[in-house]
Amino acid sequence: MKKQKKFPFQFIKTGPKSQRSSKLGKAPGTVTYIGHRKEEKSRVNLITYDDSELIKQQVEVTENMDIRTPPLKTQWFTVIGLSDEVSMGRLASLSGLNPLVMEDIVNTESRPKVEEYDDHIFVVLKMLYPNGSDQIVKEHIALILQPGRVFLYQEIEDDVFDGVRGRLEQHSGRIRSRGSDYLFFALIDAVVDHYFIILEALEMKLESLERVIYTDPKPETVYEIQQLRNDILKIRKWMAPVRELVMRLIETESELISKDTRVFLRDILDHSIEINETLHIQREMAFGLMELYMSHVSNKMNQVMKVLTIMASIFIPLTFIAGIYGMNFKNMPELEWHYGYFGILGIMFLVFILLVLYFKRKDWL
Numbered sequence: 049m050k051k052q053k054k055f056p057f058q059f060i061k062t063g064p065k066s067q068r069s070s071k072l073g074k075a076p077g078t079v080t081y082i083g084h085r086k087e088e089k090s091r092v093n094l095i096t097y098d099d100s101e102l103i104k105q106q107v108e109v110t111e112n113m114d115i116r117t118p119p120l121k122t123q124w125f126t127v128i129g130l131s132d133e134v135s136m137g138r139l140a141s142l143s144g145l146n147p148l149v150m151e152d153i154v155n156t157e158s159r160p161k162v163e164e165y166d167d168h169i170f171v172v173l174k175m176l177y178p179n180g181s182d183q184i185v186k187e188h189i190a191l192i193l194q195p196g197r198v199f200l201y202q203e204i205e206d207d208v209f210d211g212v213r214g215r216l217e218q219h220s221g222r223i224r225s226r227g228s229d230y231l232f233f234a235l236i237d238a239v240v241d242h243y244f245i246i247l248e249a250l251e252m253k254l255e256s257l258e259r260v261i262y263t264d265p266k267p268e269t270v271y272e273i274q275q276l277r278n279d280i281l282k283i284r285k286w287m288a289p290v291r292e293l294v295m296r297l298i299e300t301e302s303e304l305i306s307k308d309t310r311v312f313l314r315d316i317l318d319h320s321i322e323i324n325e326t327l328h329i330q331r332e333m334a335f336g337l338m339e340l341y342m343s344h345v346s347n348k349m350n351q352v353m354k355v356l357t358i359m360a361s362i363f364i365p366l367t368f369i370a371g372i373y374g375m376n377f378k379n380m381p382e383l384e385w386h387y388g389y390f391g392i393l394g395i396m397f398l399v400f401i402l403l404v405l406y407f408k409r410k411d412w413l
Contacts, residue, residue, distance in 0.1 A: 078147075078151065079133050079136050079137040079140065079147075079150050079151060079154055080133065080151070080154065080155075081130055081131045081132075081133055081136075081154045081155075082154065082155045082156060082157055083130065083131065083154075083155075083156035083157075083188070083203065084156075085129075085130070085131060085156075085203045085204065086131070088129050088131065088132065089129065089132050089135065090109065090127055090128065090129040090130070090132040090135040090136065090139075091106065091127075091128045091129060092106065092107050092108070092109060092125060092126070092127050092128075092139075093105075093106050093107075093125070093126040093128070094106070094107050094123060094124070094125055094126075095123070095124040095126075095213075095216065096119070096121050096122070096123050096124075097121060097122055097124075097216060097224060098121040098122065098224070099219075099224055099225055100219075101121070102216060102217065102224075107125075109135045109138050109139055109142075111138075111142070113142050115139075115142050115143045115197065116142070116143065116144050118194075118195040118196045118197075119196045119197060120196075121196075122196055122197075122198075122227060122228050122231060123196060123197045123198070123228075124197075124198050124200065124228075124231055125197065125198070125199045125200065126200045126202070127139065127199065127200065127201045127202070128202055128203075128204065128205050129203070129204075130153065130154045130156070130188070130201060130202075130203055131154075133154065136150055136153065136154050137150065143192075143194070143199070144167070145168070145170075145192070146165060149163070149165075149170050149192070152170070152172060152190070153172075153190040153201050156188035156203065157188075158172050158188070159172070159285075159289060160172050160173050160174060160286065160289040160290055160293055161289065161293060162293045162296050162297060164296075164300060164302055167194060167195070168192050168193060168194045168304070169192070169193040169232075169297070169300070169302060169304055169305070170190070170191070170192055171190065171191040171192075171193075171236065171293065171297075172188070172189075172190050172191075173189050173190075173191070173236065173239050173290070173293075174186060174187070174188060174189075174286035174287075175187040175188075175189045175202070175207060175208060175239050175242070176242060176243060176246050176283070176286065176287075177206075177207075177208045177242045177245065177246075178245060178246075178249070179206065184246060184249070185206065186286070187202060187203050187204060187206075187207070188202075188203055189201060189202045189203075189207075189239070191232060191235060191236065193228060193229060193232040193304050193305070194228070194304070195228070195304065196227070196228050197228055198228050198231050198232050198235065200235060208238050208239060208241075208242045209235060209238050211238055212231075212234050212235060212238055215234070226308075226309075227306070228304075229304060229305045229306055229309045230308075230309050230312070232305075232309075233309050233312050233313055233316070236294070236316060237312075237315070237316055240290060240316050240319050240320060240323070241319070243287055243290075243319075243323050244319075244323070246283060247323065247326050247327070247330070250276070250279070250280060250283070250330050251330065253276055254276070254330060254333050254334065254337070257269065257272060257273060257276065257337055258337065258340070261337065261340050261341050261344050262344065265341055265344055265345060265348075269341060270338070270341060273334070273337045273338050273341060274338075276334050276337070277331075277334045277335065277338075280327065280330055280331050280334050281331070283327065284327045284331060287320075287323055287324070287327060288324055288327065290320045290323070291317065291320040291321060291323075291324055294313055294316050294317045294320055295317060297310075297313050298310050298313045298314060298317060354412070358407055358412060358413060361403065361407075362400060362403045362404065362407075365399050365403070366396050366399060366400065369392065369395065369396055369399070370396070373392060
């Protein structure tokens with residue numbers, strides 16, 4: 049399990065957008081990598097286990113691989129690197145996969161989904177987790193459940209399955225005594241569990257922006273709000289379909305998933321429902337932040353205008369008095385009064401005090 053990092057999280061920039069145009073003109077089912085990860089040769093790690101034995105090894109993708117016959121022990125193949133189209137095509141041929149399945153595996157823009165076939169179940173997910181630089185990594189993964197085998201296809205070596213591997217190391221663990229369908233469940237469960245870390249990060253970001261809006265909103269706050277809204281919409285696109293995906297796995301009539309494993313899948317369904325509800329709330333909160341920001345800025349402007357209006361209201365009568373005695377008329381008797389200057393200043397000061405007291409009484413100041 050990866051440690052949860054403190055806020056802030058940022059989405060990792062993995063390079064330019066994938067080029068869908070590379071598929072134009074090709075037949076459906078052609079293995080064409082669509083993504084932006086570094087091109088490298090695929091590596092295959094194999095874990096073979098049962099109640100009494102656990103074997104780890106790295107295997108080569110060769111024509112001699114026997115991955116069609118059901119094994120005597122449970123096998124977990126982890127294929128790292130999807131850009132190696134030659135190895136991906138060879139694996140598809142050796143394992144007897146439908147060509148359209150392998151096409152979806154190497155297409156990192158595929159949405160989360162599940163497809164059932166006679167001899168395997170195919171699942172696409174988006175794996176989200178924080179890395180060591182307080183960034184959120186989004187990785188396309190695919191799972192294939194076959195009798196006695198699980199294939200995990202992922203873009204890079206980093207993942208969220210350390211907890212599953214650790215449980216396999218324990219001889220007394222439930223995962224060692226169950227079949228490939230339980231391993232299939234455990235891998236999906238690990239992906240879904242890490243979604244909660246991302247949701248907690250979004251919650252912290254929402255609370256942080258809300259505090260900034262109430263205390264010291266700045267023009268760049270608008271950009272941060274807009275960026276958060278975009279992030280939530282992207283995350284919702286990746287997480288929301290998981291609920292439907294898990295429901296289909298629970299309701300499937302395939303013999304590849306046992307009745308006991310369906311009970312555990314219901315736990316993932318509960319988590320996915322909670323995730324969808326949380327995402328809906330956070331989406332509404334993110335859209336409300338912009339309205340809150342505009343309302344706060346408007347209130348702040350109203351306060352400034354209020355102060356300026358009060359200042360103007362105080363000095364208007366004073367300016368009126370000063371304007372009268374600034375007129376150049378000879379027949380103004382009080383101008384000849386010895387204490388006229390000080391008298392007018394006193395009247396102006398008295399008017400000032402009376403207006404201030406009046407505004408305070410009205411709670412305008």
